[in-house]
Amino acid sequence: MHSLLKPGPALWLFLLLLAAIAPLYVLGRFPTLEWAYVWALLIGMIGINILTGYCGQISLGNSAFMAIGGYTTAILIYRAGWNYLLTIPVAGVLASVGGVLLGIPALRLRGIYLATATFALAISAPSVIRHFDQLSGGSQGISIPPAEDPFGLVSSQSLTSEQWLYYMALVIAAALFLFSRALLSTHVGRAFRAIRESETAAVANGVSLAYYKTLAFAISAFYAGVAGSLYAINTAYVSPDSFNVGLSLALVVGAVIGGLGTGIGPILGAAFTVWSPTYTQILFNTKPDIAFGVLLILVMYTMPSGIAGGVYRLWAWYRRQRAAGRPKSGEEGTVQVGKVASPPEVSGPGP
Amino acid sequence: MLLSANPLEGLEQQIVFGIASGSIYASLALALVLIYRAMEAINFAQGEMATFSTFIAWMLMTTFQWSFWITFPLVVVLSFVGGVALERVVIRPVERAPILTMILVTLGLFSIFNGLSGLIWGYTIRTFPSPFPVSPISLGGVAIGFQDLGLIGVSLLLLFLIYLFFSRTKLGLMMRASALYPQSSRLLGVRVGWMLALGWGLSAAVGAVSGMMVAPVLSLDPNLMQSVLLFAFTAAVLGGIENPFGAVIGGIVVGVLLALVGTYVPHAEDLRLVFGFIVIVLVLLFRPAGLVGRAHVTRV
Amino acid sequence: MALLELQDVVASYGSRRALHGVSLIVEEGSIVAMLGANGAGKTTTLRAITGLVKVQGAIRFDGRSIAGRPTEEIARLGIAHVPEGRGTMSQLSVLENLQMGACLRRDPKAVRQDIDRVYGYFPWMKSRLEQPAALLSGGEQQMLAIARAMMMRPRLLLLDEPSLGLAPIVVRGIFKIIETINSEQGVTIMLVEQNARIALKSADSAYVLEVGAVAVSGLARELARDESVRKSYLGY
Numbered sequence: 018m019h020s021l022l023k024p025g026p027a028l029w030l031f032l033l034l035l036a037a038i039a040p041l042y043v044l045g046r047f048p049t050l051e052w053a054y055v056w057a058l059l060i061g062m063i064g065i066n067i068l069t070g071y072c073g074q075i076s077l078g079n080s081a082f083m084a085i086g087g088y089t090t091a092i093l094i095y096r097a098g099w100n101y102l103l104t105i106p107v108a109g110v111l112a113s114v115g116g117v118l119l120g121i122p123a124l125r126l127r128g129i130y131l132a133t134a135t136f137a138l139a140i141s142a143p144s145v146i147r148h149f150d151q152l153s154g155g156s157q158g159i160s161i162p163p164a165e166d167p168f169g170l171v172s173s174q175s176l177t178s179e180q181w182l183y184y185m186a187l188v189i190a191a192a193l194f195l196f197s198r199a200l201l202s203t204h205v206g207r208a209f210r211a212i213r214e215s216e217t218a219a220v221a222n223g224v225s226l227a228y229y230k231t232l233a234f235a236i237s238a239f240y241a242g243v244a245g246s247l248y249a250i251n252t253a254y255v256s257p258d259s260f261n262v263g264l265s266l267a268l269v270v271g272a273v274i275g276g277l278g279t280g281i282g283p284i285l286g287a288a289f290t291v292w293s294p295t296y297t298q299i300l301f302n303t304k305p306d307i308a309f310g311v312l313l314i315l316v317m318y319t320m321p322s323g324i325a326g327g328v329y330r331l332w333a334w335y336r337r338q339r340a341a342g343r344p345k346s347g348e349e350g351t352v353q354v355g356k357v358a359s360p361p362e363v364s365g366p367g368p
Numbered sequence: 369m370l371l372s373a374n375p376l377e378g379l380e381q382q383i384v385f386g387i388a389s390g391s392i393y394a395s396l397a398l399a400l401v402l403i404y405r406a407m408e409a410i411n412f413a414q415g416e417m418a419t420f421s422t423f424i425a426w427m428l429m430t431t432f433q434w435s436f437w438i439t440f441p442l443v444v445v446l447s448f449v450g451g452v453a454l455e456r457v458v459i460r461p462v463e464r465a466p467i468l469t470m471i472l473v474t475l476g477l478f479s480i481f482n483g484l485s486g487l488i489w490g491y492t493i494r495t496f497p498s499p500f501p502v503s504p505i506s507l508g509g510v511a512i513g514f515q516d517l518g519l520i521g522v523s524l525l526l527l528f529l530i531y532l533f534f535s536r537t538k539l540g541l542m543m544r545a546s547a548l549y550p551q552s553s554r555l556l557g558v559r560v561g562w563m564l565a566l567g568w569g570l571s572a573a574v575g576a577v578s579g580m581m582v583a584p585v586l587s588l589d590p591n592l593m594q595s596v597l598l599f600a601f602t603a604a605v606l607g608g609i610e611n612p613f614g615a616v617i618g619g620i621v622v623g624v625l626l627a628l629v630g631t632y633v634p635h636a637e638d639l640r641l642v643f644g645f646i647v648i649v650l651v652l653l654f655r656p657a658g659l660v661g662r663a664h665v666t667r668v
Numbered sequence: 669m670a671l672l673e674l675q676d677v678v679a680s681y682g683s684r685r686a687l688h689g690v691s692l693i694v695e696e697g698s699i700v701a702m703l704g705a706n707g708a709g710k711t712t713t714l715r716a717i718t719g720l721v722k723v724q725g726a727i728r729f730d731g732r733s734i735a736g737r738p739t740e741e742i743a744r745l746g747i748a749h750v751p752e753g754r755g756t757m758s759q760l761s762v763l764e765n766l767q768m769g770a771c772l773r774r775d776p777k778a779v780r781q782d783i784d785r786v787y788g789y790f791p792w793m794k795s796r797l798e799q800p801a802a803l804l805s806g807g808e809q810q811m812l813a814i815a816r817a818m819m820m821r822p823r824l825l826l827l828d829e830p831s832l833g834l835a836p837i838v839v840r841g842i843f844k845i846i847e848t849i850n851s852e853q854g855v856t857i858m859l860v861e862q863n864a865r866i867a868l869k870s871a872d873s874a875y876v877l878e879v880g881a882v883a884v885s886g887l888a889r890e891l892a893r894d895e896s897v898r899k900s901y902l903g904y
Contacts, residue, residue: 069468125656129409132410134649137601137641140595141642144638145642309483310476310481310483313472317476541767541771545768549755551739551755552768554739555718555740555748556772557744557772558740558772
């Protein structure tokens with residue numbers, strides 16, 4: 018069926034190939050670095066997609082996990098002299114410990130309350146970082162040496178340093194993307210989806226809410242931690258305000274705009290968020306914040322299931338036009354934001 | 369940054385100070401509660417809307433040299449109208465949408481209002497004139513600023529007016545009924561959508577009051593209300609998210625606790641926000657109906 | 669004169685069609701009963717009239733077309749609908765429920781008189797005004813729902829199964845009140861009932877619905893006498 022939403026290996030390979038050759042032929046220095054950030058954000062959005070899109074739990078607090086990841090990397094490099102590549106997995110693991118700690122109270126919080134609590138986490142995270150200034154450098158932040166590649170490709174001028182950052186982030190993002198696809202096709206993914214559809218029914222079917230919800234938070238935080246680590250490496254600097262609530266919003270908004278509960282959603286979302294502020298700045302000559310908010314609201318009106326959901330609906334509509342009456346194939350459903358029962362005519366224009 | 373206590377002063381002084389700053393949290397918490405009661409949603413843009421209103425007041429007072437006492441009521445009315453319009457235009461299409469949609473739309477408003485304040489008035493920190501005299505009065509050895517008394521007075525007055533409105537007026541009754549029983553209310557001819565808009569209007573007006581009270585203390589910039597919003601969340605959750613009395617009590621409890629933590633825990637200044645987060649999580653876990661909340665009467 | 673007229677009304681819930689073209693007429697001042705088995709479309713017909721379900725076809729109230737209008741605007745024309753489940757506002761007090769019925773009226777003096785009249789019909793209410801409606805029994809909630817609808821001073825009162833879940837003696841009391849409201853205040857009444865026997869006793873005319881369409885209609889006393897109708901549609 019619709020090749021964009023349920024892409025076969027061929028499409029994924031094509032996209033990966035495109036991403037691999039783009040900095041060599043198409044992208045300049047600065048866009049290459051920008052795309053290195055896109056891959057980092059993509060990882061964070063995959064985390065949101067797993068937690069919100071598949072497991073149905075809202076988190077506005079993933080910027081705090083990105084902070085854990087970013088600071089883990091910065092502190093290990095700056096104070097302990099670690100190689101930055103080794104800090105990346107540690108950053109993910111420490112962030113996922115944070116995810117478990119948040120997941121435990123989150124077990125008993127739903128919808129609006131979970132959103133409020135995680136929002137409070139995101140708001141308060143920068144002040145905690147400032148408080149432990151012996152470790153974190155306080156408001157000054159920590160500068161780390163720029164990342165050098167272990168193969169000497171940059172020093173031999175085969176690659177620019179931006180291209181190295183780009184490829185490193187791309188490889189990690191691709192690996193984590195594949196891992197998430199694999200994970201979601203196992204019983205874990207089925208358990209997540211069951212919880213999203215109905216917690217009561219999931220429990221009745223023997224799904225342990227405590228285990229799987231905590232797991233979803235842990236995985237989501239792991240992804241955020243790796244994203245934060247790459248962010249720190251790309252920037253060669255961390256400060257408390259890099260990990261403010263706006264970053265959480267960017268993650269959630271990107272995942273939602275791309276299309277929650279779809280494989281390709283985070284990719285569309287990551288490209289969108291990085292691309293949109295610069296674009297809209299030229300277009301409206303305003304601060305990106307305003308345009309960001311306006312776009313978010315417009316997307317909620319017109320495509321509550323994101324770009325991927327919108328494309329899917331168009332496709333389904335096209336198929337119905339062609340062959341009226343033929344039953345729909347059992348494809349992976351796109352998630353209407355929030356996944357709370359609501360008639361289609363109020364949450365958006367029906368297919 | 370925040371209302372910070374001077375740790376050298378006595379306990380009574382800290383408590384008075386805590387009650388006064390708690391009153392600010394209480395007033396913004398009231399605004400949150402008004403919207404929650406109307407549509408069981410939390411407006412994440414509440415603080416940014418209040419900041420925007422406060423900037424308008426600042427502009428009227430500095431650029432146009434208006435007096436505080438003309439500006440204040442005018443901005444409250446403007447905010448009310450703005451709140452109603454916002455609901456009718458922006459919120460209406462998603463009134464009955466799933467919860468995440470609502471959250472995201474109010475987060476969109478958060479970005480818009482924050483950006484607008486910055487775009488129009490810039491990110492410089494401004495001083496906002498206080499309507500109250502600076503000199504403190506002494507009550508039994510405790511010095512109380514008129515500023516503090518004013519803050520406490522205003523939030524109690526707000527609470528009283530809200531109470532009167534909901535319990536004594538027909539419109540208040542209609543708003544309560546529309547929120548709880550939309551279909552029954554429509555069958556009685558109530559325009560439920562407009563009742564929601566009214567809720568947003570009231571909430572925006574209360575938020576504006578809150579912003580104009582807090583700005584003289586914290587000084588004005590586009591991020592004025594973000595920390596206040598966090599403590600207002602804490603206050604609202606502590607008091608039971610749909611209970612106006614609870615919101616005020618919760619606000620004062622939060623204010624006093626923060627003052628005490630500031631006094632007795634060394635170097636805790638930066639940890640105030642986390643304190644809010646921890647209280648939210650603890651209350652939601654162990655007393656989700658809040659300290660003064662109660663279960664509803666229902667009969668099956 | 670016809671106060672309410674439905675012509676080929678079609679209504680659906682999602683893809684499931686509940687009404688397949690219902691046509692009926694309610695004469696001003698009369699009591700009309702709508703009978704039929706579960707799922708025949710009785711409740712949907714009422715919901716169609718007050719705009720709670722999307723409809724196609726023509727619905728005219730007092731000569732005006734009301735199909736497709738919002739519920740609250742239809743209510744404002746003078747149609748009171750006591751829905752399935754009685755629409756009790758259970759957290760509000762008994763008095764507040766009554767006040768909500770009159771919330772759009774601008775004649776406070778007459779409203780007070782109407783509340784007194786309600787006490788006349790339902791004397792028990794006077795001593796329980798401050799209680800939350802949730803604490804009332806099923807029969808009391810039904811009476812409160814009717815009283816609340818009366819506070820609107822409607823021209824047409826729609827009642828959805830006033831007898832549902834109530835003891836026979838309570839049902840008789842409620843139907844007596846319905847007849848009184850009709851005769852003393854001239855309110856036209858359309859009621860949906862499973863209990864065909866008691867409904868036909870009070871009603872002037874009746875419609876029997878079957879699978880979303882009118883199967884039989886006529887004067888209530890003639891239908892009650894017609895053995896074949898009774899046997900095949902009304903089950904008594």
